[in-house]
Amino acid sequence: xxxxxxxxxxxxxxxxxxxxxxxxxxxxxxxWSVEKYCERIRVEIVNETSDGxxxxxxxxxxxxxxxxxxxxxxxxxxxxxxxxxxxxxQNTSLIQDEVLSxxxxxxxxxxDPRKFAFPLTKTIGINESGVDCDSEPPxxxxxxxxxxxxxxxxxxxTAPKDATEPKDVFINSSVxxxxxxxxxxxxxxxxxxxxxxxxxxxxxxxxxxxxQEIEAxxxxxxxxxxxxxxxxxxxxxxxxxxxxIKIKEEIKxxxxxxxxxxxxxxxxxxxxxSNGEEVAVVQDARRDLCSRNVLIHEELASKVELSRQRxxxxxxxxSSGALRSSDLVVEACKVLEEKTRDLRRLVSSVIR
Amino acid sequence: MATGxxxxxxxxxxxxxxxxxxxxxxxxxxxCLTIVFHEEDHTIGNSLKHIIxxxxxxxxxxxxxxxxxEDKILFRIQTKEGHNAGDCLKRGLKxxxxxxxxxxxxxxxxxxxxxxxxxx
Numbered sequence: 001x002x003x004x005x006x007x008x009x010x011x012x013x014x015x016x017x018x019x020x021x022x023x024x025x026x027x028x029x030x031x032w033s034v035e036k037y038c039e040r041i042r043v044e045i046v047n048e049t050s051d052g053x054x055x056x057x058x059x060x061x062x063x064x065x066x067x068x069x070x071x072x073x074x075x076x077x078x079x080x081x082x083x084x085x086x087x088x089x090q091n092t093s094l095i096q097d098e099v100l101s102x103x104x105x106x107x108x109x110x111x112d113p114r115k116f117a118f119p120l121t122k123t124i125g126i127n128e129s130g131v132d133c134d135s136e137p138p139x140x141x142x143x144x145x146x147x148x149x150x151x152x153x154x155x156x157x158t159a160p161k162d163a164t165e166p167k168d169v170f171i172n173s174s175v176x177x178x179x180x181x182x183x184x185x186x187x188x189x190x191x192x193x194x195x196x197x198x199x200x201x202x203x204x205x206x207x208x209x210x211x212q213e214i215e216a217x218x219x220x221x222x223x224x225x226x227x228x229x230x231x232x233x234x235x236x237x238x239x240x241x242x243x244x245i246k247i248k249e250e251i252k253x254x255x256x257x258x259x260x261x262x263x264x265x266x267x268x269x270x271x272x273x274s275n276g277e278e279v280a281v282v283q284d285a286r287r288d289l290c291s292r293n294v295l296i297h298e299e300l301a302s303k304v305e306l307s308r309q310r311x312x313x314x315x316x317x318x319s320s321g322a323l324r325s326s327d328l329v330v331e332a333c334k335v336l337e338e339k340t341r342d343l344r345r346l347v348s349s350v351i352r
Numbered sequence: 353m354a355t356g357x358x359x360x361x362x363x364x365x366x367x368x369x370x371x372x373x374x375x376x377x378x379x380x381x382x383x384c385l386t387i388v389f390h391e392e393d394h395t396i397g398n399s400l401k402h403i404i405x406x407x408x409x410x411x412x413x414x415x416x417x418x419x420x421x422e423d424k425i426l427f428r429i430q431t432k433e434g435h436n437a438g439d440c441l442k443r444g445l446k447x448x449x450x451x452x453x454x455x456x457x458x459x460x461x462x463x464x465x466x467x468x469x470x471x472x
Contacts, residue, residue, distance in 0.1 A: 032406040034447040038454035042378070045466035057462075059455070065402035066451060072395040129427075155400070326463050333456030337449050339396060343389065344371040344445040351438040 055325035111196035141186030153208035199321030262294035385437035
């Protein structure tokens with residue numbers, strides 16, 4: 001069990017000692033040394049799905065500002081590619097151009113953003129008539145990935161007489177993300193392996209009826225989540241502190257079952273001791289969601305101490321599909337390293 | 353002359369991202385520094401504050417987001433007499449880089465071990 005000052009205690013309706021002794025109080029017990037700090041950092045990989053898209057790991061030995069910086073960078077500052085410019089040649093569907101464009105922008109794209117550079121200009125200017133370009137630019141293999149969407153809905157001549165469902169009566173009544181075809185530019189055909197594609201093939205993009213069609217060319221660029229959420233590389237990136245459940249007094253019999261039910265599934269197990277009595281034991285505290293439900297039972301509240309370990313962060317990262325979650329964590333650290341390095345250089349140039 | 357120009361250009365490029373607030377005061381008394389980081393937020397502000405406020409020579413360290421629609425933070429350091437706030441800031445940035453480097457290396461090592469275990 002970690003020392004008392006390394007734990008946050010959870011009361012019935014409040015959480016005690018949430019302050020950060022090291023940075024809020026500037027009264028750390030030992031002198032600061034970055035080398036010692038770095039030596040104490042530990043990582044434990046808990047679980048990874050077979051496709052590598054979901055990852056759980058523990059980051060131990062850092063404080064909330066460091067863990068939070070990592071989380072925030074995963075959400076908003078690790079770059080990915082997303083559709084940014086859409087050159088719409090035809091859209092006679094019910095969904096308006098701008099709404100369709102917004103939908104297309106949000107589609108996750110499977111392409112390694114590390115092989116691309118950021119666009120040189122943040123925004124593309126407009127001319128005196130309010131237009132940013134007269135024709136579609138060819139695209140640059142270093143900056144762009146281009147997808148084409150070309151669908152037309154027709155009546156299905158082979159549909160059974162009694163069919164009523166649009167998907168039976170018409171062809172292409174629903175446009176899915178699988179309709180996109182990748183258009184390689186320059187040497188992308190050989191350079192980009194595996195070939196860029198949509199992460200999911202079954203996202204409904206629009207619905208059409210006979211005679212309606214959509215024809216668009218979508219140019220993707222590299223961007224950051226802090227600019228637009230479509231560039232965020234993760235669905236979620238969260239952390240929570242490791243719960244610690246300490247049973248101060250033996251809980252037996254009927255009370256043990258009530259105790260078990262007060263926690264999330266799998267947290268408390270019931271063992272049978274040598275006298276044949278049922279006794280509650282902590283099986284897996286990390287599965288607890290810290291509802292603190294146990295504290296509403298007065299007879300149990302005095303027998304348990306609920307706390308969380310202050311420097312033990314249980315991270316959960318779910319990639320949206322461009323990179324594996326483990327790669328995203330590494331990229332996030334690199335982003336932070338690069339950011340601090342750049343800032344240090346810039347600070348040196350403005351002060352003396 | 354030419355070197356002076358390049359220096360000036362570098363400083364100008366930096367001002368778009370980093371800017372010293374009330375530079376004259378800082379030059380007069382280097383123990384107080386307020387610096388503006390454009391296009392930065394709590395990510396770097398809070399983690400940097402956390403590191404710098406642990407230095408014994410630092411009396412105060414804090415940051416502030418002046419307005420949610422302005423993409424910048426103000427970062428302030430006040431040191432004890434005889435210490436330079438700018439040096440503390442540079443040290444803080446350097447150590448923050450070391451910390452995230454350590455997190456990355458530890459993560460990469462453990463991830464390698466984890467993948468090795470799965471293959472077996």
